[in-house]
Amino acid sequence: MAPVTELPPPRPPVWTDLRAEDLHPSLEDPALTSMNLLNEVANHYPDAVSFAAGRPYEEFWRLDDVPRHLARFSEHLRTDLGYGEERVRRTLFQYGRTKGIVHDLVAANLELDEGISVDPESVVVTVGCQEAMVLVLRALRSGPRDVLLAVSPTYVGLTGAARLVDMPVLPVASGEAGVDLDDLLARIQGARSAGLRPRACYVMPDFANPSGVSMSEKTRRALLLLAREEDFLLLEDNPYGLFHGGERVPTCKALDEHRRVVYLGSFAKTVLPGARVGYVVADQTVTAGDGTVRLLADELSKIKSMLTVNTSALAQAVVGGALLEHGCSLLRATQPARAVYTANRARLVEGLAARFGTGSPVGWNVPGGGFFVVVTVPFPVDDALLTRSARDYGVLWTPMHHFYDTAGQGRDGPRSLRLSCSALTPEQVDTGLDRLARLITDELARTPRRADRFP
Amino acid sequence: MAPVTELPPPRPPVWTDLRAEDLHPSLEDPALTSMNLLNEVANHYPDAVSFAAGRPYEEFWRLDDVPRHLARFSEHLRTDLGYGEERVRRTLFQYGRTKGIVHDLVAANLELDEGISVDPESVVVTVGCQEAMVLVLRALRSGPRDVLLAVSPTYVGLTGAARLVDMPVLPVASGEAGVDLDDLLARIQGARSAGLRPRACYVMPDFANPSGVSMSEKTRRALLLLAREEDFLLLEDNPYGLFHGGERVPTCKALDEHRRVVYLGSFAKTVLPGARVGYVVADQTVTAGDGTVRLLADELSKIKSMLTVNTSALAQAVVGGALLEHGCSLLRATQPARAVYTANRARLVEGLAARFGTGSPVGWNVPGGGFFVVVTVPFPVDDALLTRSARDYGVLWTPMHHFYDTAGQGRDGPRSLRLSCSALTPEQVDTGLDRLARLITDELARTPRRADRFP
Numbered sequence: 023m024a025p026v027t028e029l030p031p032p033r034p035p036v037w038t039d040l041r042a043e044d045l046h047p048s049l050e051d052p053a054l055t056s057m058n059l060l061n062e063v064a065n066h067y068p069d070a071v072s073f074a075a076g077r078p079y080e081e082f083w084r085l086d087d088v089p090r091h092l093a094r095f096s097e098h099l100r101t102d103l104g105y106g107e108e109r110v111r112r113t114l115f116q117y118g119r120t121k122g123i124v125h126d127l128v129a130a131n132l133e134l135d136e137g138i139s140v141d142p143e144s145v146v147v148t149v150g151c152q153e154a155m156v157l158v159l160r161a162l163r164s165g166p167r168d169v170l171l172a173v174s175p176t177y178v179g180l181t182g183a184a185r186l187v188d189m190p191v192l193p194v195a196s197g198e199a200g201v202d203l204d205d206l207l208a209r210i211q212g213a214r215s216a217g218l219r220p221r222a223c224y225v226m227p228d229f230a231n232p233s234g235v236s237m238s239e240k241t242r243r244a245l246l247l248l249a250r251e252e253d254f255l256l257l258e259d260n261p262y263g264l265f266h267g268g269e270r271v272p273t274c275k276a277l278d279e280h281r282r283v284v285y286l287g288s289f290a291k292t293v294l295p296g297a298r299v300g301y302v303v304a305d306q307t308v309t310a311g312d313g314t315v316r317l318l319a320d321e322l323s324k325i326k327s328m329l330t331v332n333t334s335a336l337a338q339a340v341v342g343g344a345l346l347e348h349g350c351s352l353l354r355a356t357q358p359a360r361a362v363y364t365a366n367r368a369r370l371v372e373g374l375a376a377r378f379g380t381g382s383p384v385g386w387n388v389p390g391g392g393f394f395v396v397v398t399v400p401f402p403v404d405d406a407l408l409t410r411s412a413r414d415y416g417v418l419w420t421p422m423h424h425f426y427d428t429a430g431q432g433r434d435g436p437r438s439l440r441l442s443c444s445a446l447t448p449e450q451v452d453t454g455l456d457r458l459a460r461l462i463t464d465e466l467a468r469t470p471r472r473a474d475r476f477p
Numbered sequence: 478m479a480p481v482t483e484l485p486p487p488r489p490p491v492w493t494d495l496r497a498e499d500l501h502p503s504l505e506d507p508a509l510t511s512m513n514l515l516n517e518v519a520n521h522y523p524d525a526v527s528f529a530a531g532r533p534y535e536e537f538w539r540l541d542d543v544p545r546h547l548a549r550f551s552e553h554l555r556t557d558l559g560y561g562e563e564r565v566r567r568t569l570f571q572y573g574r575t576k577g578i579v580h581d582l583v584a585a586n587l588e589l590d591e592g593i594s595v596d597p598e599s600v601v602v603t604v605g606c607q608e609a610m611v612l613v614l615r616a617l618r619s620g621p622r623d624v625l626l627a628v629s630p631t632y633v634g635l636t637g638a639a640r641l642v643d644m645p646v647l648p649v650a651s652g653e654a655g656v657d658l659d660d661l662l663a664r665i666q667g668a669r670s671a672g673l674r675p676r677a678c679y680v681m682p683d684f685a686n687p688s689g690v691s692m693s694e695k696t697r698r699a700l701l702l703l704a705r706e707e708d709f710l711l712l713e714d715n716p717y718g719l720f721h722g723g724e725r726v727p728t729c730k731a732l733d734e735h736r737r738v739v740y741l742g743s744f745a746k747t748v749l750p751g752a753r754v755g756y757v758v759a760d761q762t763v764t765a766g767d768g769t770v771r772l773l774a775d776e777l778s779k780i781k782s783m784l785t786v787n788t789s790a791l792a793q794a795v796v797g798g799a800l801l802e803h804g805c806s807l808l809r810a811t812q813p814a815r816a817v818y819t820a821n822r823a824r825l826v827e828g829l830a831a832r833f834g835t836g837s838p839v840g841w842n843v844p845g846g847g848f849f850v851v852v853t854v855p856f857p858v859d860d861a862l863l864t865r866s867a868r869d870y871g872v873l874w875t876p877m878h879h880f881y882d883t884a885g886q887g888r889d890g891p892r893s894l895r896l897s898c899s900a901l902t903p904e905q906v907d908t909g910l911d912r913l914a915r916l917i918t919d920e921l922a923r924t925p926r927r928a929d930r931f932p
């Protein structure tokens with residue numbers, strides 16, 4: 023780095039500044055600023071127990087996994103695909119196929135672990151699931167009438183991706199079922215009455231982030247039927263499906279007989295976040311004006327070629343090697359992590375029950391899998407409370423208002439908080455709960471009695 | 478994969494199809510379809526000599542570079558940054574810093590190799606330079622008035638990125654200087670008269686793709702002055718700067734005393750395309766309505782968090798290891814590749830001179846570096862000619878019309894073709910030129926004499 027004295031002198035203000043108002047409006051949007059804010063709080067209080075981070079458990083990872091996976095994938099190219107050394111090297115090091123080089127392994131994995139049968143050509147390997155969402159939304163947002171529906175509360179990455187392509191997101195009630203189908207239909211009809219065109223509904227049917235709620239098979243089938251009747255797509259995001267607590271329900275894609283589902287997948291939780299490898303299955307056909315028929319995956323690939331060119335071949339090779347090491351099934355490979363998450367969730371909900379007994383105004387749900395539990399309280403849950411929690415009590419969590427596109431903070435916002443237990447030891451869960459209980463007890467003492475608040 | 482008989486029955490047409498007209502218009506745009514078309518031709522004729530591919534030379538790469546670079550970067554984390562094993566593993570494997578983990582090494586590299594002094598905090602590490610372009614254009618396209626200028630012919634990836642954010646690209650003449658400053662000023666004034674707001678001008682001052690043209694230091698300084706006077710940014714893309722033929726000119730960023738330049742960098746040509754690691758230097762300040770001042774890099778980071786979350790830490794580690802192995806300078810590390818490119822360019826232009834002597838209507842430029850030479854001919858150069866060239870003559874190249882945003886094919890299109898010599902042996906250059914010469918000779922024989930064509 024140059025010493026400070028060598029830096030160019032500051033420009034006069036007229037030249038120095040871009041104005042925030044001259045940049046894309048998404049940059050001022052809570053969907054894009056939430057994560058920064060939450061990270062800032064976390065960074066200020068590094069010693070706090072964190073129920074905030076949705077990061078996978080890291081104790082099973084080893085540095086030498088990476089070269090081993092790379093070697094395994096290279097061997098696959100030689101042995102299974104018959105590549106010579108030059109082609110192996112080119113596959114790993116050069117620019118490559120836009121749709122990816124582990125598409126066939128992804129398809130095999132979906133067949134084995136999810137019972138989803140897809141042509142590998144309908145798979146686009148992406149830079150994490152986030153890029154997959156952007157690709158799909160960019161394709162579907164053809165003009166100002168196109169809108170997206172999303173079960174609310176919604177993963178903030180979906181809302182953020184929609185902001186980047188200026189696509190409005192209409193919230194759909196979740197309810198106990200994971201999606202309120204009556205509300206969904208009403209939203210679609212309302213949007214159409216307003217001259218809008220609902221293109222798709224985003225859902226996370228298994229152990230949703232942030233709600234932890236899952237859909238029953240019956241709800242999934244009804245949702246598929248509605249999507250067909252009302253001619254919209256389902257964007258099914260499934261990062262947590264393998265982290266069930268014992269019971270599994272087929273994905274919407276596995277039940278999808280009419281290509282209504284665009285399936286979004288991720289290896290961030292099942293293999294490694296550091297690879298940044300996800301994918302989208304888009305087996306829908308796209309008919310051009312001249313009658314030629316293409317695959318939606320190939321249209322998404324065209325967008326990807328202008329977004330990231332292709333997903334890092336080295337990163338894909340690491341994920342490919344991990345898949346090959348387990349015969350393309352991740353069910354057994356994720357067993358240790360699944361056991362950790364299941365134990366942590368149990369410890370969390372049992373710990374809540376032990377601390378907030380019958381008659382307490384504090385409630386929580388008991389998800390059947392995944393990383394998240396939602397706690398409801400009878401007082402406002404805003405970012406100021408989070409900061410107080412971090413500073414004075416040493417515990418971090420996520421205010422649920424961040425997952426509602428339109429809800430404000432303060433008295434009118436959702437009175438709930440998301441607890442993640444994916445990156446904690448059992449002892450940390452206990453310590454965190456002790457601290458959280460102190461915060462909640464103090465807040466309850468500060469809060470006027472219910473009769474005073476709702477006269 | 479499931480056998481065909483297990484696939485769901487095809488849906489009736491009303492359900493089956495998305496219509497291309499209902500997807501984003503970019504998908505029908507030549508900027509996004511060109512690459513597909515060119516790749517299809519190349520894939521159909523795998524035995525043709527390819528002057529088309531702008532891929533880096535691959536003979537110096539070794540598979541064991543990857544684990545060595547990973548180990549080197551891990552050691553850097555331990556030794557130079559004092560990380561413990563747990564933190565090393567977390568840095569490589571977990572979700573990470575949105576702006577990247579090799580930002581400090583990138584800044585050191587820019588200081589050493591380009592004389593560019595930047596705060597590492599102003600560096601955003603991206604999924605290749607392509608994502609960097611998307612980030613910048615997404616930020617600058619705040620509404621329908623915002624337009625981009627670009628020296629024409631233009632790298633098609635820039636045009637494609639602009640399409641994804643619906644940002645019009647106004648062409649600026651290149652001329653002999655690499656940018657025609659009179660035309661640039663006229664375009665800016667014209668755009669403003671039309672109610673538009675020119676936000677930036679995209680330039681590749683060193684050995685541009687596709688033209689091979691470079692700007693003199695004088696032109697760069699004049700361009701910087703104009704950018705300051707007319708209050709627009711320069712987007713300087715520099716993938717080929719290290720592949721000079723002996724003479725180097727300072728980058729615009731190195732000459733930039735007023736933060737007018739957003740600098741786009743890539744390790745695809747200097748380290749490995751398969752890592753997909755690039756970066757953007759955005760040290761501009763952004764002033765919010767409340768007077769707070771941020772760094773443009775941090776605004777781009779917010780967009781990146783919703784596009785790809787972060788660049789693969791594993792991929793960054795490979796590039797970081799490569800940088801560390803050479804003390805953060807790539808000047809010496811790229812010497813063998815530089816020698817190959819310099820020799821190939823010389824062989825290419827000498828071979829053209831040997832085949833098309835004085836009096837020939839065929840012309841070409843003699844770039845001082847980079848991968849590309851442009852050949853001009855007195856007949857139309859369209860995709861049909863390329864297909865004939867591949868099929869009947871066994872040689873591939875790129876019709877220059879693909880790099881002009883508005884130019885048509887056929888008689889009215891540019892009568893020129895781009896030859897890339899970066900991925901060929903000297904013998905392949907000779908064979909390719911023999912084949913190209915036969916094509917051109919045959920085309921000249923088919924073309925009416927000049928007097929007949931321009932009566």
